[in-house]
Structures are given as structure tokens and as C-alpha cells.
Amino acid sequence: MKETIIFALTASVELTKEICNILNLPVGNVSVKHFADGEILVEPEESVRGRSVYIVQSTCAPVSERLMEVLIAVDACKRASAKEINVVMPYYGYARQDRKARPRQPITAKLVADLIQTAGADRVVTLDLHATQIQGFFNIPTDDLSAVQMIGQYFRSKNLDNVVVVSPDHGGTTRARRLADLLDAPMAIIDKRRPKANVCEAMNVIGDVDGKNVIIIDDMCDTGGSLIAGIDILKAHGAKDIYVSVTHGLFSGPAIERINNSVIKEFVITNSVALSEEKKEACKKITVLSIGYMLAKTIEAIQTHAPVSEVYDLFKD
Numbered sequence: 001m002k003e004t005i006i007f008a009l010t011a012s013v014e015l016t017k018e019i020c021n022i023l024n025l026p027v028g029n030v031s032v033k034h035f036a037d038g039e040i041l042v043e044p045e046e047s048v049r050g051r052s053v054y055i056v057q058s059t060c061a062p063v064s065e066r067l068m069e070v071l072i073a074v075d076a077c078k079r080a081s082a083k084e085i086n087v088v089m090p091y092y093g094y095a096r097q098d099r100k101a102r103p104r105q106p107i108t109a110k111l112v113a114d115l116i117q118t119a120g121a122d123r124v125v126t127l128d129l130h131a132t133q134i135q136g137f138f139n140i141p142t143d144d145l146s147a148v149q150m151i152g153q154y155f156r157s158k159n160l161d162n163v164v165v166v167s168p169d170h171g172g173t174t175r176a177r178r179l180a181d182l183l184d185a186p187m188a189i190i191d192k193r194r195p196k197a198n199v200c201e202a203m204n205v206i207g208d209v210d211g212k213n214v215i216i217i218d219d220m221c222d223t224g225g226s227l228i229a230g231i232d233i234l235k236a237h238g239a240k241d242i243y244v245s246v247t248h249g250l251f252s253g254p255a256i257e258r259i260n261n262s263v264i265k266e267f268v269i270t271n272s273v274a275l276s277e278e279k280k281e282a283c284k285k286i287t288v289l290s291i292g293y294m295l296a297k298t299i300e301a302i303q304t305h306a307p308v309s310e311v312y313d314l315f316k317d
Helices: 011-023 065-079 108-119 131-138 148-158 170-183 227-238 253-259 276-282 294-304 307-316
Strands: 004-008 030-034 040-044 051-056 086-089 123-127 141-143 161-166 187-196 199-206 213-221 242-249 265-270 286-289
Touching: 004 011, 004 294, 011 051, 011 294, 030 065, 030 131, 030 227, 030 294, 051 065, 051 294, 065 086, 065 108, 065 141, 086 294, 108 253, 123 148, 123 294, 131 141, 141 294, 141 307, 148 199, 148 213, 148 242, 148 265, 148 307, 170 187, 170 213, 227 242, 227 253, 242 253, 253 276, 294 307
Parallel strands: 004 051, 051 086, 086 123, 123 141, 161 187, 161 213, 213 242, 242 265, 265 286
Antiparallel strands: 030 040, 187 199
């Protein structure tokens, strides 16, 4: 691992420190400057010549700014003769724009993939993509890790009884099925439609939730509007305690207030997107699971040419 260097950009500093502590590596020295007019300059402050570089950055809010930091960092390392450049992007911004849902819409998730490759990245490591097909937008190795095993391990430790795992929509059924299998629990699906972005109308529940403890699983929570709409219909169908688990806690706008005012018993997220101290204090329902160990072992597997899939064995009881 001595030829490995890991850089933290502005969105993932604490996560990178955790990864480096596990791997017994120092965090690479890099300078990220934002000029008054919005231009960004990223400069590695140590040699990367002939080394395997890992750039860790979630492209969370402000999304375009975080993305530009990644692209500029990759370009800087490429021009400084890095042996290989790996982008570790726990949260892949623009992933919701993965298809043309209506005429004249862009497929921005593909555009972002093209930008990362054009900048010079050799590999992308990410976590719970909004749609797994986004891996096909890349022509370089792409590892789409999953936090489902880690979430399953957490809920097994709680020893909940009479549990049903709920997918908040039809698109998340595969993820929900995986968690349901881990917990040896049945599954239900919320049938809903989304007339426009961040607006949701829950319609019905497919499956039995009456008198059961519910675990809703999804890839992200942005404003929380669709989540609360789903919880309301679950309660109307007789659900008992409601737990929520998402990989990426974006928590934009009124999300924290909505969670506090809801009947959610516990809201489990990962630290793929850093949760500010202000939000931690504002909402005591949130539990944060760290993906640092998973990412550290993934980097180790890549460097030692071991199967990345073996990382999931770490979360088996």
C-alpha cells in the first residue's frame, strides 16, 4: 500500500480520515481553493508520480461545485503522471437523472460519467447508485457497493419482531428484497406516483403491514416529502413502529423538520454524505452508520487485486 495515496476533497474530509486510519496511511496533502468568482483550483501538494491515487468526494450539495472539484483533481493528478486515478464517490450526484422520463429531458447521470472519464479517471467506486444500470454509462471499471448488508446487520442486532421490509416505490423493490432476505422477513411495496420532482402522491400498499414493525429502505432522502407521504399511508394500513433506513441522507430544505414531526421511530443513514452537527442536534432520531471500513477494505482489495465482492462478507454474522 506504500504506493497508494488518498486525497480528501471538501465534502468527505472526515470519512477520508477514517479510511486512512484503518489502512494505516496518512491523508494526502491537497489544496482546494475557491476564487471569488467561483473558479476552483485543486493542487496535490505532494508527488503522485507513478502512484495509485484515490480521490474521495461525495457530490452532494452544492452538487455542481463538488463535481468540478473532482474533475479538476483528476486532471491535476493525470498531468502530474499518476499511475492510476480512482474516484471514490460514495454519493453519485445527478444519479436521479438516469433516463428520459419525459420528452426533451437530459440524461445527466451519463453526462457526469462522460466527464469523469474524459478528465482521466481509471476507476470509479460508488455506493448504492439510484439505478444500478448507471454502471453501464462508464467504460472504465465501476464498483457499485451496497450498504444493505451493513443496514441488515444493524437491524438484526435490534432483535425486532414481526418485521416487514417496505420499498417506498416499485423501483426500490430489489433493494428491499435483499434486506428482507437478510432479516428473513416479508416485503411490501408502496404504490405511488411522482407528478414532478420532490412531489409524491402515495396511492396504496401492496402487501400486509397491519400490526407489523416496518423498515422502509431507500437509496436516499432529499426533502423527505415522498417519504412522509409513504409513512402516512403505511399508518393508515395499520403499521406499528416505523423505522427508515437510507444510504444517502441528503436532508435538503424541510427534511429534518419533517422527520422530527413524523412518527418515525428511528432513521438510519450512512456517512456517505456528512451530516452537520447542526442537523445532528436538531434531530435525535437519526442514527449514522459508517462506511469507512467498507471503503477502506474496498481500496485494499483493489490494490491487492482481491475480489471486491468479498467486502460484503465483513457484515455477515
